[in-house]
Amino acid sequence: MTARKTPGIRVEAVRNGHGIVARKAFRPGDLVCSIKGTIVSSEQVWRYWDKDPRMAANCMRYDEDQYLNPEGEIGAFANHSCAPNSFVFKEGRRLVFRAIKPIAAHDEITHDYATLIGADDIWKMRCNCGESRCRKTVQSFHKLPAGTLRRYKALGAVPDFILATL
Numbered sequence: 001m002t003a004r005k006t007p008g009i010r011v012e013a014v015r016n017g018h019g020i021v022a023r024k025a026f027r028p029g030d031l032v033c034s035i036k037g038t039i040v041s042s043e044q045v046w047r048y049w050d051k052d053p054r055m056a057a058n059c060m061r062y063d064e065d066q067y068l069n070p071e072g073e074i075g076a077f078a079n080h081s082c083a084p085n086s087f088v089f090k091e092g093r094r095l096v097f098r099a100i101k102p103i104a105a106h107d108e109i110t111h112d113y114a115t116l117i118g119a120d121d122i123w124k125m126r127c128n129c130g131e132s133r134c135r136k137t138v139q140s141f142h143k144l145p146a147g148t149l150r151r152y153k154a155l156g157a158v159p160d161f162i163l164a165t166l
């Protein structure tokens with residue numbers, strides 16, 4: 001793996017390829033890690049789609065018109081779950097993973113991609129997270145089931161720049 005070492009987590013083989021796995025327990029609210037990467041424009045992400053769709057799909061929305069490309073960093077291995085144990089939060093100028101449930105050592109750290117997919121993002125994917133309540137498709141936050149969206153909003157997990165895309 002090329003990702004730099006980050007205390008408390010590491011990249012391992014998981015259900016869907018490689019993922020981020022806890023090496024210690026985290027409590028709800030704990031910082032799992034800050035997500036490093038390069039801030040790129042939405043035009044740049046369009047160019048990635050042409051030559052490296054995997055890289056494009058890994059980019060995380062950062063604000064109205066920018067994305068964070070975590071290539072070469074641990075964030076590139078973050079997998080989606082329809083029943084996530086963390087979320088990506090924007091804190092100041094950085095994106096971070098924070099636990100929203102108790103996470104035990106050896107658990108995969110997952111988040112719900114939908115919280116960073118705006119209504120103006122066209123990306124979606126078939127989901128294979130294996131959760132009993134899997135939505136089968138990951139797409140924009142505004143297509144989340146109403147109860148799920150309400151819960152996510154109450155946790156502050158849908159950034160303002162995503163809410164503003166509606």
Ligand SMILES: [Zn+2]
Nearest residue numbers: 082127129134
């Ligand atoms: Zn799922």
